[in-house]
Amino acid sequence: MKKIALLLAVVGGALLSQCAPYDPYTAPMKSESLPVGFCYLDTVAPTVRVDLKYRGEDNFVGRPIAGYAGTRAILREDTALAMKKAAELAAGQGLGLLVWDAYRPACAMDDFRKWSRTDDESMKSRFYPNITKQGIYDGKYIGDISEHSWGIAVDITLFDLRSGKELDMGGHHDLLDVSSATESPLVSSELRANRLKLRDIMQKAGMKNYHTEWWHYYLAEPGTLYSYNFEIRDDLKPAGMPVL
Numbered sequence: 001m002k003k004i005a006l007l008l009a010v011v012g013g014a015l016l017s018q019c020a021p022y023d024p025y026t027a028p029m030k031s032e033s034l035p036v037g038f039c040y041l042d043t044v045a046p047t048v049r050v051d052l053k054y055r056g057e058d059n060f061v062g063r064p065i066a067g068y069a070g071t072r073a074i075l076r077e078d079t080a081l082a083m084k085k086a087a088e089l090a091a092g093q094g095l096g097l098l099v100w101d102a103y104r105p106a107c108a109m110d111d112f113r114k115w116s117r118t119d120d121e122s123m124k125s126r127f128y129p130n131i132t133k134q135g136i137y138d139g140k141y142i143g144d145i146s147e148h149s150w151g152i153a154v155d156i157t158l159f160d161l162r163s164g165k166e167l168d169m170g171g172h173h174d175l176l177d178v179s180s181a182t183e184s185p186l187v188s189s190e191l192r193a194n195r196l197k198l199r200d201i202m203q204k205a206g207m208k209n210y211h212t213e214w215w216h217y218y219l220a221e222p223g224t225l226y227s228y229n230f231e232i233r234d235d236l237k238p239a240g241m242p243v244l
Contacts, residue, residue, distance in 0.1 A: 067105030086205035104148035
């Protein structure tokens with residue numbers, strides 16, 4: 001997909017440096033504050049539910065991923081505002097939003113790559129049943145750079161506000177398979193309609209779908225981009241707030 005005005009950098013806390021070196025196989029950069037322009041999603045869109053899949057074991061690797069030490073979703077402020085709009089649009093249809101992933105530290109992408117070189121295939125039957133681990137990269141389900149690390153992307157689904165039940169999308173988060181394409185003919189028209197309902201809501205809010213994954217959305221007009229590598233924690237202070 002098209003990347004606009006990408007400046008390759010790694011950012012720890014509020015400090016920015018072009019192509020700053022770091023060891024991807026160690027802990028992410030520690031910070032007491034969010035970077036400038038970032039916020040917790042719940043401070044902008046408090047009705048959005050969050051269940052960060054990479055903090056636990058329900059993901060294609062089968063374990064917590066590097067950099068996920070908290071439970072709160074973090075996003076760039078403009079993306080959080082888009083999510084607020086999406087939540088309002090969804091609520092008008094009796095629906096809510098559930099976020100499975102938001103900002104993702106750059107070290108997590110390297111953790112994925114490190115895992116791909118191991119013999120561990122314990123999650124294959126659930127998450128990538130029809131491809132190899134290398135096929136995950138060849139099929140562009142994962143790369144070494146992600147919109148998530150820029151703070152402008154979410155993995156997301158819909159749930160019914162009355163029952164709290166997720167809408168059936170014909171496949172779960174991170175099912176890395178051709179059937180997960182948003183308009184895949186391999187799922188029923190009813191399930192495909194649910195995917196398109198999510199897409200319509202997100203597009204109206206200014207988010208764009210990655211067509212091979214019905215759950216993945218990113219800010220349509222992101223402007224200048226940086227890749228960040230600060231650890232996800234629940235107690236990061238707003239940018240500019242003094243650390244006591």
